Amino acid sequence: MPPPPSPSRWPPPYKAAVSFTMDNLGEAQDVLNGKWPHPIGTHPAVSNQLPRMLSLLDKHNIKATYFAESWSLSIYPGAIKSLQESGHEVAWHGYQHEVWKNLSSEAEQENFDKSWKAARKAGITYEGFRPPGGSINERTWGLLKEHGMRYVSTLGGLGIGKEGVVVLPFEWRGVDAFWYMDKFKGIRKRHGEGEDLDSPEADLKRWLLGKVEExxxxxxxLSVLFHPFLQTSEEKFAVLEEVLGRIAAEEEIWMAPCKEVADWVGEHPDLFQDGR
Structure with a gap:
């Protein structure tokens, strides 16, 4: 007789967990880098792509986590309201998408201060952080705890990090930009993918659906990451809808926003010591 299945570490009846996430709200990074030639508050990703993405999430009854830059909270209050009214989590993605690992101690503290001031003004209480670039500094752990952050979404392993902060990892292949953007050629090469892809949409869909089975x-x-500003064609939206529909239909998959997954992991630390 085959051995009995091992008990799941996720809430019954689920065998695995997925969070659908989004990054980058509007032109925060472009303004920081002096590359935004248009009026502030007019990014088409916010006015066009994001509402369509929210409609798809609602269609498949999925609650997501949006890692938004704090600078954007006052620029796009309507988008923030739509996210919150739809039951999605608004989490932190730096003040203006600064590459986190490159920040000095002083700049990091300033980023926290400015971001929390903006969040208070917008009526938002942050529970999680995804550092632009995917990595944090050693000193970041203490600052996260000091500011009451429950989780961080970085490259790495799943479990309890330093200062008791839950780590909910993402990996580059689960990010649409990994497949869609030229600036990720070097990262694609390091991960064994082609620098130039014939069908990035098909490659992204293949990897994500294969990862779900794994x-x-x-x-x-699995943390799935789609950027609204990259959903620029019907083909890309078709990939997004198929991925959402396929995962939502999986009865063995717990699809939950990051804060809910972080709560579960934090309450059951012994189940998540293997980093998966």
């Missing part, structure tokens, strides 16, 4: 077998976690 985590069902391993009891793992």
């Amino acid at each position: 985590i069902k077998e391993t009891g793992g976690y």
Whole structure:
């Protein structure tokens, strides 16, 4: 007789967990870098792509986490209101998408201060952080704890990080920009993918759906990341809708915003010591 299946570490009846996430709200980074030639508050990703993405999420009854730059909270209050009214989590993505690992101690503290001031003004209480660039500094752990952050979404392994902060990892292949953007050629090469892709949409869909099957077998976690500003064609939206529909239809997958997954992991630390 085959051995009995191992018990799941996720809430019954689920065998694995997925969070659908979004990054970058509007032109925060472009303004920081002096590359935004248009009036502030007119980014088409916010007025065009984001509402369409929210409609797809609603269609498939998925609650997401949006890692938004704090600078953008006052620029796009309507978008923030739409996210909150739809039950999505608004989490932190730096003040203006500064590459986190490059910040000095003083700049990092200033980023926290400016971001929390903007969040208070917008009526938002942050529970999680995704550092632009995917990595944090050693000193960041203490600042996260000091500011009451429950989780951080970085490159790495799943579990409890320093200062008791939950780590909900993402990986580059689960990010649409990895497949869609030329500036990720070097990262694609390091991960064994072609620098130039014939069909990035098909490659992204193939990897994501294959990963979902993998985590069902391993009891793992997957953070899916789509940027609104990259959903620029019907083909890309078709990939997004198929991925959402396929995952939402998986009865063995717990699809939840990051803060809910972080709560579960934090309450069951012994189940997540393997980093998966």
